[in-house]
Amino acid sequence: MAVNFPTITAEQLHxxxxxxxxxxxxxxxxxDKKDLLVIRLAPQTTVSGVFTTNAFCAAPVRVCKNHLAQRRGIRALVVxxxxxxxxxxxxxxxxxxxxCAELAKQLGIDDTQVLPFSTGVILEHLPMDNLLAGLPAAIEHLKEDNWYNAAQAIMTTDTLPKAVSKQIQIQGKTITLTGISKGAGMIKPNMATMLGYIATDAGIAQADxxxxxxxxxDRSFNSITIDGDTSTNDSFIIMATHQSGVTLTQGTADYTAFANTLQQVATELAQxxxxxxxxxxxFMSIVVExxxxxxxxxxxxxxxxHSPLVKTAFYASDPNLGRIxxxxxxxxxxxxxxxxxxVYLDDVHVATAGGRHPDYTEAQGQAVMNQAEITVRIVLHRGEAHATVWTCDFSHEYVTINADYRS
Amino acid sequence: MAVNFPTITAEQLHxxxxxxxxxxxxxxxxxDKKDLLVIRLAPQTTVSGVFTTNAFCAAPVRVCKNHLAQRRGIRALVVxxxxxxxxxxxxxxxxxxxxCAELAKQLGIDDTQVLPFSTGVILEHLPMDNLLAGLPAAIEHLKEDNWYNAAQAIMTTDTLPKAVSKQIQIQGKTITLTGISKGAGMIKPNMATMLGYIATDAGIAQADxxxxxxxxxDRSFNSITIDGDTSTNDSFIIMATHQSGVTLTQGTADYTAFANTLQQVATELAQxxxxxxxxxxxFMSIVVExxxxxxxxxxxxxxxxHSPLVKTAFYASDPNLGRIxxxxxxxxxxxxxxxxxxVYLDDVHVATAGGRHPDYTEAQGQAVMNQAEITVRIVLHRGEAHATVWTCDFSHEYVTINADYRS
Structure with missing residues (x-):
């Protein structure tokens, strides 16, 4: 029962x-499930990543960090x-x-030019025979027009494939940004991970x-929460292939325009x-101003x-200001x-001076709460900083999904 | 559906x-609900309290802190x-x-000698006419043998009254400690509060x-969690009447024996x-050593x-080590x-060296998880500090209770 989830088709993904x-x-x-994805990158592609802060970080996360640190030029990803x-x-x-070594051999690159990612059951070992046997087929399928299949291939208990694609004109050329993501809570059976990948044909130096x-x-995948559980495998990767012929440098207007579009892609993927x-x-946006x-x-x-009481109140469409x-x-x-x-629920001023706003009526709050998409805006009047976090409500279905015995 | 809740009778409460x-x-x-409690204390009683750290703290909490700070000698509580x-x-x-003023007038004491407590719906004003009209009846009922009724009088959505009473022999005399508590999560309709009161006839100086x-x-009411939501009204009060004739001073063996018994009473009330x-x-004990x-x-x-995933796994009796x-x-x-x-589930060694213990079997974990009461013991091997937190699981019923519209 995804909330206002847009229709995504293969044709939309540039x-x-x-x-x-x-x-x-x-x-x-x-x-009968796509469960292995290989991404091959052109030479000169710059790649950067951020990873889970969980101390129990997964083996592939450690390998990713090590291979990125070696700066040999990442040429492939395997998920x-x-x-x-x-x-x-x-x-x-x-x-x-x-x-990494097996994929590198088949692609004719170095082991350290491969980044590995895994998502699924934790505390179990990879079935290496199956995984390695799948590599040739994945390599055989390699093509540029394959983002929709890629989005499906990284799904675990996601109910829908997640992908966003945008284009922007810079210096008379079309720059493309396309990304995929997965994750739905840290879930049965320990399906943990949030993964996000965005590629662009812009040229961007490694440091930038x-x-x-x-x-x-920070403003996308690190601004969402479903249940507050940080997985052992969370990874977010940006790849810039330089193939458009346009190179962007920090501090220029073009760079800013590009960065804004990249932010939109990442934010939509996270949402x-x-x-x-x-x-x-x-779907709730919690805005603190x-x-x-x-x-x-x-x-x-x-x-x-994260408040279970706030989340259950939203589930019940209950304008329960006290909990907020x-x-x-x-x-x-x-x-x-x-x-x-x-405090505001959408445009309704619900709380002020440490209590309920004098003009507020329960009917106004109820009207907002009946919507599928709601913004809670909290204005602190202490300074100029702000943050937005996106989250969802807490339903019977959540308990059912997570209480279901691993099977 | 309380978990291993002991039978409590009026006769047990000294x-x-x-x-x-x-x-x-x-x-x-x-x-038709007992909803007002007055406690009258003998002169010379010392009283101390700790209160919610929530910035939205309730009016009675502010008044309690103010009256305690004035050190006039607390002679009455009203809840x-x-x-x-x-x-x-x-x-x-x-x-x-x-x-406070109305109660003080009727008891012939000063306003600042009264501590007020409230629990229930937030963002609404006290119905002062009803409350004040109830005071004479509460005063008329005043008697020492009334702890069970008091435990009932402070219940909100608690399903059972909560009280603990113990006696200890010190210096040839019987010292009595009796307490009551309430709270069940921060709940519908914003029934927020954890309240705890313990009285003893020992004599203890204010500083001690x-x-x-x-x-x-710290080791009782600040070591429990149901949903991680800290209420606006949480209060815990200890009253020492000196009526036993035994005075206890920090640093003596008698004091330590008394303090241990007091800790037991508080811990049991919190549990x-x-x-x-x-x-x-x-009922889960999370022990970190x-x-x-x-x-x-x-x-x-x-x-x-606090992890919703750990709590739903326990609800499902699923030995889901990955989530822990x-x-x-x-x-x-x-x-x-x-x-x-x-990591141990009761006595079963389930995890070591960053993964599952080699001798661990799912059947062992399952046997522990099927119990109503489980200890998760986490040994860090970093030093000598330890802590225990008590919590419960996360069930469909929790969502039902909290998603229920305020009515």
Whole structure:
């Protein structure tokens, strides 16, 4: 029951010059499911990534960080679903390395030019025979016009494939940005991961791309939450192939225009994860304005977004202001003057001066709550910083999905 | 569906010399419910309290802090259910003060010798006419042998009254400790609060009692969680009447023996709240051992205790180790070496060296998970600090209770 999930077709997804995608059904966990994705990148492609902060990070995350640090030029990505290769110790690390080595051999590149990704059950080892046997088929399928299949190939319990594609004119040329994502909560059976990949044919230097990836991630994949559980495998990768012939440099207007479009692609990909969140029936934007700094803005936004009481109230379409105020209050922000805070549900001014707004009526709140998409806006009047976090409600279906025994 | 909730009878609850309790049905929110409690304390009673850290703290909490700070000697407490008097601005503060003043007049004491407490709906004003009209009846009922009625009088959506009573022999005399608590999650309709009151006939100086109250609270009411939502009204009060003739001083063996018993009473009262948690079907102790410091021990324990994925897995009796490991991993403890962590479900060694224990079988885990009461023990091997947090599982019933429209 995804919330306002847009229709996505293969035709909408523009190929990105220099990026070929191929998939296979390797039978890693289930038969008859695309579960292996290979992405081949043209030479000179710059690649940057951000990864989970979970101390229990998965073997492929460790290998990704190591290979990126070696700066040999990333030429391929390999993603499997069905098994997360997390909590798997030394053998897990060896299996991730071996996957890279086998793919590198078949593509004629170096092991360290491959980034591996896994998502699925944790505490189990990769079925290496199946995985490696699937590589030739994935390589055979490699083509630029394959983003929709790629989006399907990385799905686990996602109910819909997630992809966004945009084009922008810069210096008289068309720059393309196309991306895919997956994730729906950290879920049965330990299907953990949020994955995001965006490719562009723009040219961006490594240092600029590294900066950009962090900034973009912060306002997209690092601004969503379904249940507050950070997975062991979360990864977000940006690839810039330089094939458009346009090189963009930080500080120019062209760069800014490009960065804004990239941000839109990333934000929409992140929001698609929330819209398809486990059991989601509502899509909520928690906007905190006029905070003293970014940290407190995000802290309050997450406090509201994580509150089971706020989330169940939204599920029930209940304009339960007390729960929102309480969640703001326990966010742990020092010297918070609650009498100075204004709270809005969409455009309805619901709370002021530490209590209900005098003009507010329950009918106004109810009208907003009946919508599938709602903005909670919290104005702190402490400074100029702001943050937005996107989340979904908490339903019976969420409990059903996550209480279901692994099978 | 409370979990292993003990049978509590009026006869088990020893009166405490110098403490009289009286209740009334004031009709604050519902008819035919005890909703007003007055506690009268003998002169010379020392009283200490700890309160919610929520920035949206309720009017009575502010008044309590103010009256305690004035050190005039607390002689009475007044508790109402049905309305939390939170998010009520200046009028709320005036109402809490007026409640104290009216009770003080009838008892012949000073306004500042009264502590007020409220629990119930937030963002609504106290029905002062009903509340004040109920005071004479509550005063008329005042008697020492009234703890069971008092436990009932402070219930909101609690399904069972919560009380603990113990006696200990010190210096040839019997010292009595009796307490009551309430709370079941921060719940419909914004029934927020955790309240706890313990009285003893021991004599304890104000400074010692202040220290003791903080320590005791830390290992009892500040070590439980149902949904992670901190209420606007949480309060915990200890009263020492000196009526036993035994005075206890910090640093003596007698004091330590008394403090241990007091800790037991507080811990059991706190655990009763979890056992009667909304929708609870399991009672879980999350024990973190060999941490570098108390803070990181508690942080990891709460990370596991708050994870919706861990809580739904326990609801399903699913020995889902991956979710526990992931929650440890994202607790935000710096330089956590996950390969050094051992995890036990009761006595079963389930995880070691960053993965599943080699001897662990799913059948062993399943056997533990089928129990109603389970200990998750996490050994970090970083130092000598430890912490325990008690929590319950996350069920369909929790969503049903909290998604139910306020009515």
């Amino acid at each position: 190929p990105v010059a220099g990026v070929e995608l191929g998939f296979a059904q390797a039978g890693i966990r289930k038969a 499997n679903t069905g098994c997360a290769n997390a909590g798997t110790g030394a053998l897990g690390l060896a299996n991730a390395e071996r996957t 791309l590294d900066d950009l990836t962090k900034t973009i991630a 698609l994860i929330v819209r398809d969140g486990e059991g989601a029936t509502k 006029r905070a003293e700094n970014d940290n407190e803005a995000k802290r309050i936004a997450y406090s509201v977004a 105020l309480a969640a703001i209050g326990y966010a742990g922000v020092k010297d918070l003057d609650v009498d100075a805070i204004d | 009166p405490v010399a110098g403490v009289e309790l009286g209740f009334a049905q004031a009709g604050i929110r519902k008819a 109402n259910t049905g309305c939390a008097n939170a998010g009520t601005g200046a009028l709320g503060l005036a109402n809490a003060e007026r409640t 009692l202040d220290d003791l109250t903080k320590t005791i609270a 009763l709240i979890v056992r009667d948690g909304e929708g609870a079907t399991k 060999r941490a570098e410091n108390d803070n990181e021990a508690k942080r990891i324990a709460y990370s596991v205790a 490991l992931a929650a440890i991993g994202y607790a935000g403890v710096k330089d956590l070496d996950v390969d050094a962590i051992d």
